[in-house]
Amino acid sequence: MTRVAYYPGCALKERSAHLERPALGAAEKLGFELDELDSWTCCGAVPPPSEERIMNLVAPIRILKDVRDTGDEVLVTICDFCYNSLKRANHRVSTSDLDRKRVNAFLRENQPKRDYLPSTEEDYRDYLGEVQVMHLLEYLRDVVGFEEIAQSRSTELSGLRLAPYYGCVMLRPEDEIGLDSVENPTIIEDFLVALGAETVAYPYRTVCCGSYLSVSFPESSARLCSNIISSAAEKGADAIVVSCPLCFYNLDSRQKMISELYPGTKSIPILYFTQVLGMAMDLDISDLGFDKHYVDPEPVVEKALGSLKGGGSR
Amino acid sequence: MKRIGVFVCHCGINIANTVDVDRVVEELRKDPRITHAQSYIYMCSDPGQELVRDTIKNEKLDAVVVAACSPSLHELTFRQASAEAGLNPYQCEIANIREQCSWVHEDRERATAKAVKIIKSIVAKTYLNESLEPIRVPINRRAMVIGGGIAGIQASLDIANSGYEVVLVEREPSIGGHMAQLSETFPTLDCSQCILTPKMVEVGKHPRIKLMTYSEVEEVSGYVGNFTVKIRRKAPSVDWATCTGCGECMEKCPVKVPSEFNRGLDDRGAIYVPFPQAVPNKPVIDRDNCVYYRTGKCKLCESTCEVGSIRFDQEDEIVEEEVGAIVVATGYETLPLQRIAEYGGGEVPDVIDGLAFERLLSASGPTVGEVRRPSDGKVPKEVVFVQCAGSRDPERYQPYCSRICCMYTTKHAMLYKHRVHDGQPYIFYIDVRTGGKGYEEFYHRAEEEEGVVYLKGKVASIFRDGDQTVVWGTDSLAGRNVEIRADLVVLATAVVPGTGVQDLAKKLKIQTGENGFLNEAHPKLRPVESITAGFYLAGCGQSPRDIPDTVAQASGAASKVTALFSKDEMEQDPMIAAVDEDVCGGCRVCISVCPYDAREYDEEEEIAVVNEALCEGCGACVAACPCGATQQSNLTDRQILEMITASLGEE
Numbered sequence: 001m002t003r004v005a006y007y008p009g010c011a012l013k014e015r016s017a018h019l020e021r022p023a024l025g026a027a028e029k030l031g032f033e034l035d036e037l038d039s040w041t042c043c044g045a046v047p048p049p050s051e052e053r054i055m056n057l058v059a060p061i062r063i064l065k066d067v068r069d070t071g072d073e074v075l076v077t078i079c080d081f082c083y084n085s086l087k088r089a090n091h092r093v094s095t096s097d098l099d100r101k102r103v104n105a106f107l108r109e110n111q112p113k114r115d116y117l118p119s120t121e122e123d124y125r126d127y128l129g130e131v132q133v134m135h136l137l138e139y140l141r142d143v144v145g146f147e148e149i150a151q152s153r154s155t156e157l158s159g160l161r162l163a164p165y166y167g168c169v170m171l172r173p174e175d176e177i178g179l180d181s182v183e184n185p186t187i188i189e190d191f192l193v194a195l196g197a198e199t200v201a202y203p204y205r206t207v208c209c210g211s212y213l214s215v216s217f218p219e220s221s222a223r224l225c226s227n228i229i230s231s232a233a234e235k236g237a238d239a240i241v242v243s244c245p246l247c248f249y250n251l252d253s254r255q256k257m258i259s260e261l262y263p264g265t266k267s268i269p270i271l272y273f274t275q276v277l278g279m280a281m282d283l284d285i286s287d288l289g290f291d292k293h294y295v296d297p298e299p300v301v302e303k304a305l306g307s308l309k310g311g312g313s314r
Numbered sequence: 315m316k317r318i319g320v321f322v323c324h325c326g327i328n329i330a331n332t333v334d335v336d337r338v339v340e341e342l343r344k345d346p347r348i349t350h351a352q353s354y355i356y357m358c359s360d361p362g363q364e365l366v367r368d369t370i371k372n373e374k375l376d377a378v379v380v381a382a383c384s385p386s387l388h389e390l391t392f393r394q395a396s397a398e399a400g401l402n403p404y405q406c407e408i409a410n411i412r413e414q415c416s417w418v419h420e421d422r423e424r425a426t427a428k429a430v431k432i433i434k435s436i437v438a439k440t441y442l443n444e445s446l447e448p449i450r451v452p453i454n455r456r457a458m459v460i461g462g463g464i465a466g467i468q469a470s471l472d473i474a475n476s477g478y479e480v481v482l483v484e485r486e487p488s489i490g491g492h493m494a495q496l497s498e499t500f501p502t503l504d505c506s507q508c509i510l511t512p513k514m515v516e517v518g519k520h521p522r523i524k525l526m527t528y529s530e531v532e533e534v535s536g537y538v539g540n541f542t543v544k545i546r547r548k549a550p551s552v553d554w555a556t557c558t559g560c561g562e563c564m565e566k567c568p569v570k571v572p573s574e575f576n577r578g579l580d581d582r583g584a585i586y587v588p589f590p591q592a593v594p595n596k597p598v599i600d601r602d603n604c605v606y607y608r609t610g611k612c613k614l615c616e617s618t619c620e621v622g623s624i625r626f627d628q629e630d631e632i633v634e635e636e637v638g639a640i641v642v643a644t645g646y647e648t649l650p651l652q653r654i655a656e657y658g659g660g661e662v663p664d665v666i667d668g669l670a671f672e673r674l675l676s677a678s679g680p681t682v683g684e685v686r687r688p689s690d691g692k693v694p695k696e697v698v699f700v701q702c703a704g705s706r707d708p709e710r711y712q713p714y715c716s717r718i719c720c721m722y723t724t725k726h727a728m729l730y731k732h733r734v735h736d737g738q739p740y741i742f743y744i745d746v747r748t749g750g751k752g753y754e755e756f757y758h759r760a761e762e763e764e765g766v767v768y769l770k771g772k773v774a775s776i777f778r779d780g781d782q783t784v785v786w787g788t789d790s791l792a793g794r795n796v797e798i799r800a801d802l803v804v805l806a807t808a809v810v811p812g813t814g815v816q817d818l819a820k821k822l823k824i825q826t827g828e829n830g831f832l833n834e835a836h837p838k839l840r841p842v843e844s845i846t847a848g849f850y851l852a853g854c855g856q857s858p859r860d861i862p863d864t865v866a867q868a869s870g871a872a873s874k875v876t877a878l879f880s881k882d883e884m885e886q887d888p889m890i891a892a893v894d895e896d897v898c899g900g901c902r903v904c905i906s907v908c909p910y911d912a913r914e915y916d917e918e919e920e921i922a923v924v925n926e927a928l929c930e931g932c933g934a935c936v937a938a939c940p941c942g943a944t945q946q947s948n949l950t951d952r953q954i955l956e957m958i959t960a961s962l963g964e965e
Contacts, residue, residue, distance in 0.1 A: 183656040184659050
């Protein structure tokens with residue numbers, strides 16, 4: 001089985017741990033193993049990535065350097081924020097001589113003291129941007145191939161009307177990430193179509209969910225999320241599909257506040273793309289983490305299973 | 315020993331405030347190589363020039379150095395003054411102590427010392443100057459105009475009406491350009507075609523204009539006064555000499571292709587003329603779409619043609635024309651809708667560009683002037699106009715202002731209101747720029763009398779919802795976001811250089827700027843000339859501009875051409891490359907570095923020679939020459955070394 005280095009990040013190990021399991025299971029069914037790094041730290045998403053200072057390079061470049069040192073060429077993440085901070089740091093180190101020199105000088109002098117890893121300054125090899133950072137969706141599109149997934153899926157999700165939600169950091173800034181068009185992306189749609197689902201077009205799929213405002217100004221985030229949810233629901237979506245744990249949190253858990261602030265807003269289940277993939281790959285329902293949602297996705301799951309009964313199984 | 319006189323200019327206080335002019339003169343007088351040195355408050359004034367002339371005579375000077383402003387400003391003035399006093403003009407040189415000294419320094423002591431060094435280095439050069447004669451080149455008094463839009467039409471007519479022959483080359487089957495597509499023109503609202511077509515007809519019938527439509531420039535060789543141009547005359551697949559232009563063939567053609575002229579709002583056949591008033595009014599067959607060329611069957615047009623003019627086997631023809639000057643009037647395109655993903659990326663049917671809206675407004679357009687939207691033909695009741703769609707956006711699109719959109723959008727909104735009285739036009743803008751005669755008044759009329767709603771802000775997103783087109787934008791004056799559920803959206807897409815201009819510029823060896831527009835020789839003082847001699851610019855190929863400015867510029871370019879043609883031969887600056895035939899080894903490095911094709915290999919003598927008419931004196935070959943055989947006249951290696959020695963202070 002192909003082995004791919006995998007970086008989970010904080011969210012997928014804590015609050016959103018239920019979203020990781022389906023990714024690991026589905027990968028296995030697709031013939032590759034998401035092999036979690038032996039040791040990893042914060043991806044660096046917390047020091048604002050927009051600040052052009054060196055500190056926000058330290059964490060991601062240390063992770064990428066370790067990946068390079070173990071001989072891996074590709075690192076896969078399933079969180080948009082991890083993807084963004086790792087990929088942008090990689091881009092900066094690849095394109096800016098100054099950033100590359102500074103972060104390497106810092107890392108060379110401040111190597112982690114790990115008793116199990118005897119390392120000296122002399123061992124240090126400058127990290128030059130050698131590792132390719134990939135979002136799992138990107139890996140599925142470019143390495144596995146959506147067509148291959150369409151061939152090997154166990155359950156056809158036909159009849160499911162899913163509304164993709166892109167958020168901000170998976171695609172932006174365009175010249176550094178380059179995953180898809182920032183204004184007119186299609187990667188989640190293409191992914192869902194490969195799984196046999198129907199996609200719903202609605203205008204809010206690339207509009208902000210409030211991101212970290214959820215912490216400081218939850219009402220603002222609630223207002224933005226209510227637009228997204230209402231628009232998708234109005235267009236007849238059974239669920240919204242996201243690829244970022246923060247979008248997931250804002251759109252799912254925030255629906256409690258939304259229902260209070262904007263009574264009458266139709267509630268809609270939020271699915272992580274790994275869960276949709278898990279359903280299509282016929283993983284055990286109990287492994288898909290549906291019990292951890294604020295809005296119960298059971299109707300969607302039933303609809304998917306219904307289509308399974310309808311002859312979608314191979 | 316050469317007698318050199320130096321004149322130091324105060325330039326009022328421009329030089330004298332920073333450079334101690336009297337001390338400079340004092341220093342110069344100590345130099346035994348300088349016969350005469352003095353200062354004057356304004357050397358360029360009449361008394362200043364008089365001073366030069368008198369001193370040349372009285373002091374029997376052999377050469378003159380004027381220490382003043384940049385040679386690009388007054389070199390000619392002082393060379394003429396010197397010539398009037400009997401000197402060879404190339405014995406007069408300028409030492410720039412203003413732009414390169416007084417204007418850029420503050421320390422008076424050091425600036426004064428630097429001025430002395432600059433002057434002494436020019437004196438050192440002048441010491442070795444030779445008396446040169448301008449190079450005389452005969453002129454072929456026949457012009458070529460590339461591009462048959464309003465700019466090319468105007469330039470052709472002006473040159474032809476001055477008595478010279480013109481070859482007008484147009485890529486499309488007809489002349490007329492974008493102006494032929496426009497409905498009415500701002501700020502007077504007169505019909506575009508009504509004012510354009512008389513000029514098109516005049517071109518078509520003019521005895522001194524040789525019109526070559528459906529043709530493209532393949533290759534240009536030669537130099538100012540003596541160009542040879544190869545032109546590809548694309549096969550129209552119709553014998554234009556016998557074709558009567560009756561149009562029967564077009565009616566029978568079974569093919570439907572989106573009409574370029576009507577911006578895809580309706581269809582044309584594979585055999586077509588772009589529009590009814592085309593000049594020449596002769597059809598061409600679009601071979602990519604013709605059934606016969608694709609399948610080998612059909613020939614309906616051939617069987618219809620009563621005079622038997624269809625020629626399926628016609629081939630492209632290469633013709634040569636000899637001309638003395640070339641006007642480049644290649645025009646513009648607009649940024650394709652597909653490029654602007656946030657505004658629907660060309661996939662929302664009721665999002666169109668300004669030129670398409672012109673066709674909807676035009677009495678000769680696909681809707682005969684009724685405003686009907688493309689998706690379902692309904693008359694739109696809410697129309698949103700978005701300005702700066704791709705302009706003034708350095709991060710994502712074009713950084714510059716496209717200049718015509720503010721006015722044409724105002725015109726669009728007004729004309730829409732005239733057609734649909736109960737309709738509501740909205741205009742999103744960054745600024746409304748109305749620099750032109752009657753433009754501000756036109757804008758006020760739209761806003762105050764015609765009920766056009768102006769919203770200051772950018773549009774973020776445009777998408778389709780049902781049969782409506784939703785516009786999300788900002789009204790920055792009210793400080794809020796707005797959503798307009800429109801029936802039709804018109805984007806004022808950025809004006810970009812015409813397709814293929816880069817390739818053409820390479821063939822012509824003229825320069826383009828960072829945005830792909832053709833570069834003028836000087837942005838203010840030589841706006842209609844290219845830096846390469848013999849090429850003149852007109853219209854939007856140089857930068858976005860409206861019709862009045864385009865016509866003015868075209869007439870300017872034409873008058874430059876006729877000024878060139880007013881003489882039998884032309885004088886060119888002799889400060890160009892010259893080859894020492896005894897030293898040249900024939901390695902031909904110079905040929906590979908010359909940007910003007912001015913270096914040629916003489917097979918007989920086995921040396922590389924200079925074509926004096928082509929050489930612009932850039933010095934590239936001089937620097938490249940490994941044995942020093944090529945020297946710039948009056949800027950030889952020896953002179954440069956002397957100048958360096960002098961500027962180092964001769965220690």
